[in-house]
Amino acid sequence: MVNNNKPLKSTRDGFGEAMLELGKKNQDIVVISADLAESTRVHHFAKRYPSRFVEVGVAEQNMMGVAAGLAIEGKIPFATSFGAFNPGRNWDQLRVSVCYSNANVKIIGSHTGLSVGPDGASHQALEDIAITRPLPNLVVLAPADYKETKLATIAAAKHHGPVYIRFSRQASEIFTKGKFTIGQAQILLAGPDVTIVGYGPILNEALIATRELAKKKIKVEVINSPSIKPLDEKTILKSAKKTGRVITIEDHQVIGGLGSAIAELLAEKMPTPMRMIGVRDQFGESGQAEQLWEKYQMTHPYIIKAVLELIKK
Amino acid sequence: MAKLSVGELKTTANTIRQDIIKMLYQAGSGHSGGSLGMTDIMTVLYFNILKHTPHQPNNIYRDRLVLSNGHVCPVLYATLARAGYFPLAKLKTLRKINSALQGHPHRNSLPGIETSSGPLGQGISQAVGMAMAAAMNKKNHHIFCITSDGEHDEGQVWEAIMTAHKYKLNNLINIVDYNGIQIDGPTKYIMPLQSLRHKYESFNWHVLEMDGHNIKEIIRTINKAKKMKKPTAIIAHTILGKGVSFMENQYIWHGLAPNQEQKDRAIKELQNGK
Numbered sequence: 001m002v003n004n005n006k007p008l009k010s011t012r013d014g015f016g017e018a019m020l021e022l023g024k025k026n027q028d029i030v031v032i033s034a035d036l037a038e039s040t041r042v043h044h045f046a047k048r049y050p051s052r053f054v055e056v057g058v059a060e061q062n063m064m065g066v067a068a069g070l071a072i073e074g075k076i077p078f079a080t081s082f083g084a085f086n087p088g089r090n091w092d093q094l095r096v097s098v099c100y101s102n103a104n105v106k107i108i109g110s111h112t113g114l115s116v117g118p119d120g121a122s123h124q125a126l127e128d129i130a131i132t133r134p135l136p137n138l139v140v141l142a143p144a145d146y147k148e149t150k151l152a153t154i155a156a157a158k159h160h161g162p163v164y165i166r167f168s169r170q171a172s173e174i175f176t177k178g179k180f181t182i183g184q185a186q187i188l189l190a191g192p193d194v195t196i197v198g199y200g201p202i203l204n205e206a207l208i209a210t211r212e213l214a215k216k217k218i219k220v221e222v223i224n225s226p227s228i229k230p231l232d233e234k235t236i237l238k239s240a241k242k243t244g245r246v247i248t249i250e251d252h253q254v255i256g257g258l259g260s261a262i263a264e265l266l267a268e269k270m271p272t273p274m275r276m277i278g279v280r281d282q283f284g285e286s287g288q289a290e291q292l293w294e295k296y297q298m299t300h301p302y303i304i305k306a307v308l309e310l311i312k313k
Numbered sequence: 314m315a316k317l318s319v320g321e322l323k324t325t326a327n328t329i330r331q332d333i334i335k336m337l338y339q340a341g342s343g344h345s346g347g348s349l350g351m352t353d354i355m356t357v358l359y360f361n362i363l364k365h366t367p368h369q370p371n372n373i374y375r376d377r378l379v380l381s382n383g384h385v386c387p388v389l390y391a392t393l394a395r396a397g398y399f400p401l402a403k404l405k406t407l408r409k410i411n412s413a414l415q416g417h418p419h420r421n422s423l424p425g426i427e428t429s430s431g432p433l434g435q436g437i438s439q440a441v442g443m444a445m446a447a448a449m450n451k452k453n454h455h456i457f458c459i460t461s462d463g464e465h466d467e468g469q470v471w472e473a474i475m476t477a478h479k480y481k482l483n484n485l486i487n488i489v490d491y492n493g494i495q496i497d498g499p500t501k502y503i504m505p506l507q508s509l510r511h512k513y514e515s516f517n518w519h520v521l522e523m524d525g526h527n528i529k530e531i532i533r534t535i536n537k538a539k540k541m542k543k544p545t546a547i548i549a550h551t552i553l554g555k556g557v558s559f560m561e562n563q564y565i566w567h568g569l570a571p572n573q574e575q576k577d578r579a580i581k582e583l584q585n586g587k
Contacts, residue, residue, distance in 0.1 A: 030449075054445065054480075062438045062472035069379075069442020072420070072428065075449070077442075092432050093469070097439055100429040101420040 009174060011167035011201065012110050014149030016041025019078065021150075022157050023049045029157065030070055032056060034063045034081045039169075040110045042080050060085045064093035064105070071103040076157055082116075083109025083125030083166050091131055098162050099135045106156050107132075107164040112142075113251030114279065114296060115168050115201065115289035124284040125166070130256025132164045133229050139163040140229040142199040142250075142258075144176050148226060151180035168251075170289050172201035176224060185232035187239070191219030194307050195239040198249035198277075199226050199258055202298060206249055209303035218307065228258050233265055240272045245310040247275045249303060251293070254278040273313055275306040314367065314396065317360040322528050325395060326356040330556045331583050332391035332404055338576035340408040343416065346553035346566035347385035347461065350492050350525070354459075354549055355392045357531045364454060367397040370424035376454045377443055379428050381436020382461035382490065383417040384568070389426075390414050398425040434467030436460065437487060441473045444482040444544075455539060458487045463495030466504045471516070477544040478517040485544045486535070487518075490525070492553040494564045509548055519543040525551035557582055 022029045023045050032054045037043040046053040054070075056063045060081055067079040079086060086109055087094045098105045112125040132140045139159060143149040149167050156163040159182055177186055185197070189210055196206045203224055210220040221239050225232060240246050246266065248259035259276035266272045277298050284292060293299045317325060330352050337343045359365070363376045380389050387407065394401045399413070406412035413422040417431030428439045440458035447454060464470060477485050495503050506512075513520045519541045523534040531549075538545040553567065554560025557579040571579055 051449070056472070056476050059469075059472035059476070061434070061469040062441070062476060065435050065438020065469065065473065066442035066445065066476065068428070068435075069439035069444075070446050071442075072439065073443050073446030073450070075446055093435055093438070096429055096432050097435045 006174060008171035009146035010169065010171045011143060011146055011149040012041045012169060014146040015108065015110070015153050015167055016044050018150040018153035019045040020048060022154060023052065026076065026157065028074060028076045030054060030075045030077045032063050032067055032077055032079045034058055034060050034086065036081050039082070040080045040108060060090040061093050064090040065097050067105040068097035068101065068103045071105045072101065076104055076106065078106045078108055080108040080110070082123060083112035083128040084123050087128060087132055087164060088125055095135055099137045102137045102161055104160055105162050107162065109164065109166045111169045112166045113168055113200065113202070114284045114292040115170050115251055117170065117289045117292065118286050120286040121283040126253045126279050126284060127256065128166055129228055129252050129258065133256065133261060137161055138229070139182055141182070141226055142166045142228055143226045144200055144203050144224050145172060145174045147174050147178055148176040148180055152226060155180050155182055168201055170201070173204045175204060175207060180226070183227050183230040183232060185223050185225040185227065185235040187221060187235065188224050189220065189222040191221040193219045193243055194245045194247060194310060195221045195223060195243045196247045196249060196303065197223045197225050197236060197258065197262060199224065199228065200251050202249060202251040202293065205293070205298065205300045206303055209300035209307065212300065212304055213307060218311065220307065225258060228261060231261055231265060236262060236265060237270055240266060240270055244272060246272050247277065247303065247306050247310065249277040249298065251298065252278055254280055273310055275310055277303060277306060314360070314365060319528050322356055322360055325360055326353050327583055327586065329356055329388065329391045329395055331580055332395070333387045334557070334571060334576055334579045334583070336387050336391065336404050336407045337570035338573065339405050341570055343387055343408060343570045344384040344568050345570060346494065346560060347382065347490060347492070348388040349557060349560065350551040350553045350555050351385050351388045351459065351490055352555065353526045353528060354488060354531055355388050357528060357535065358457065359392045359396045361532055362535050367425070370398060373452070374454055377427050377456045379436045379440040379443065379456065379458045380418060381430055381458055382433060382464050383430030386418045389418065393425040399423065433464040434469035437470050437473040440485060440487070441477050441482060444477070444485040445480055447484055448480070448482065454484070456485050458485065460487055460489050462489060462491045462493065462500050462506055462509070463503065465506055465509065474513065474516045474518065482544045483542050486538045486547060487544070488547045488549055490551055491548050492551045494553045494562070494567055496567045498564050513546045517543065519545040520548065521545060522548045522550065525549035526555055556586065
């Protein structure tokens, strides 16, 4: 499981590499940038495939519309920027130009979550899952590490229809198992006592918490749920049935995120005691990723606390 | 499609205006003014200018028409029906439950609808994307976008205009429905546009102007625009509610449908005006 000696790699680099692979394999792949090509790691694609790289400048609304137009004509456009702006700034364009037409656009939100760090609250997308999840036709993905981001990007290109992919800036642990299918969660660790479901690099905190809890003879089941919509209901319900306790963790607002999605599922199909770890109706601030996760009570000690609370119940 | 003559276009436009009045009366809501104001231009486009095959709406060689100001869709629906894209009988289902004729256009509901629209400013960006795709694919069809003057309040429109210049999209023609009226009143009070010509020119577009109700001039101007080596804006001077005297230039008719008495009066006027 967690190996601290492994080199860290960022999810955004996984994305950048996947785009190079996709660009080579498929002539219909087009990348659109809104003046953040280096940050989102599409500068590699831009250099290699300049005729299929579109730079629209700092204009995310137009970017989404241009992407819709390209998709309508058979291209597979990846509209790329920070999650705070894409889909943060162009949600109406996402809703009507893309989702309503079921246009085959891939929306890329990098630099999401508190983990953006020093740039501060204005740039920390903490609401992107909440605003994309309710849009019909849209698939919402949030891979956990470098490897999974690469796979998720390739899967998104193969899927016909709009897909939003969120990922992060910072280098992080690689802990996924190297398989990715839209609509499928993966059980990273099996255990009978408590289920923890999460996505993104912060899921590593759940793995650390699990090691600590093992010392107390508490066996946690950790589920990586990168496919937020469609949700892998089967895997989650099965686990909830087994453990009877569910904790969610995400670098996103608790309101409207994966925790909400799972609460919606369990409330209807299998009411189960839950705890949700995430940002609680606050803006973030500047700081290092780990400092922010700590300050906003999302690190492994808080996960352990939530597990112990649920077990006492 | 075979091109209609100027006389035939005038007759067809009159018929389409009557369709619009009837549709909106049956719907009980919708946008009369802009639909009537754009009828002559839409008639010329679909019956004289566009390369298109209504029985094969997805023919890859067709010219594309993107209606950005989706609220004037009654004129698009009536024109498409008259051109043979779908049965005329469908027109009376406008805005009704289970209809393909949504209150604002939906790409996946009806043949001939290139994009979904309604929220203003989005069509021109999509037209830019479609024009880019045509250039990438080395296809020589044209992308026509219809926008309204009030729609130019949206910043997205100017983002798209900049992009069209940057990518030298000379296959893109934006026809601006310049009737000087938006939903809450005259554009000069809501948000002055000043010289739209100068704005477009300073964004490096070519600009043409035309009387949006003079059939010959519309044909001449659009054909000229097709030959331009730059993205071209055609500022179409139009009259909101054109053809129905009590609607002309009255901003309340921007977003209003006629009642029975108004419908009867409008149809009578149009029949006499043939």
